Amino acid sequence: MSGPQCLWTIDGDAIWETDCGRSFVLITGTPLNNKMRYCPYCGCPLVTNERVDPGPPPKHPTRGFAGLSPERRREIARMGAQAAHARGTAHRWTPAEASKAGQKGGSVSQSRRKVQ
Numbered sequence: 155m156s157g158p159q160c161l162w163t164i165d166g167d168a169i170w171e172t173d174c175g176r177s178f179v180l181i182t183g184t185p186l187n188n189k190m191r192y193c194p195y196c197g198c199p200l201v202t203n204e205r206v207d208p209g210p211p212p213k214h215p216t217r218g219f220a221g222l223s224p225e226r227r228r229e230i231a232r233m234g235a236q237a238a239h240a241r242g243t244a245h246r247w248t249p250a251e252a253s254k255a256g257q258k259g260g261s262v263s264q265s266r267r268k269v270q
């Protein structure tokens with residue numbers, strides 16, 4: 155040992171064995187993650203071998219689109235686009251069309267309401 159310090163080594167998932175012969179359970183992270191600078195048992199500066207750094211657990215597990223791989227996401231997006239085209243609901247706007255629609259203003263929403 156180089157100097158007075160207490161080496162903590164992780165043993166199992168959350169149990170830390172201390173240099174001074176104690177064991178300490180940390181639910182998440184490392185002692186340093188939890189702002190433990192000194193061993194609470196012997197008072198020596200706390201050091202870890204940092205062999206395993208589990209890090210903070212993800213607070214929000216990724217769901218849905220976010221949890222998918224980019225490839226899968228693209229695939230699904232493509233399928234959706236194809237389905238929209240098949241139903242005839244997809245519309246590709248040109249700048250000219252868009253400005254024309256913009257000029258019509260309120261009449262567009264009125265005529266659309268009658269159709270639906």
Ligand SMILES: [Zn+2]
Nearest residue numbers: 160174193196
């Ligand atoms: Zn200690």
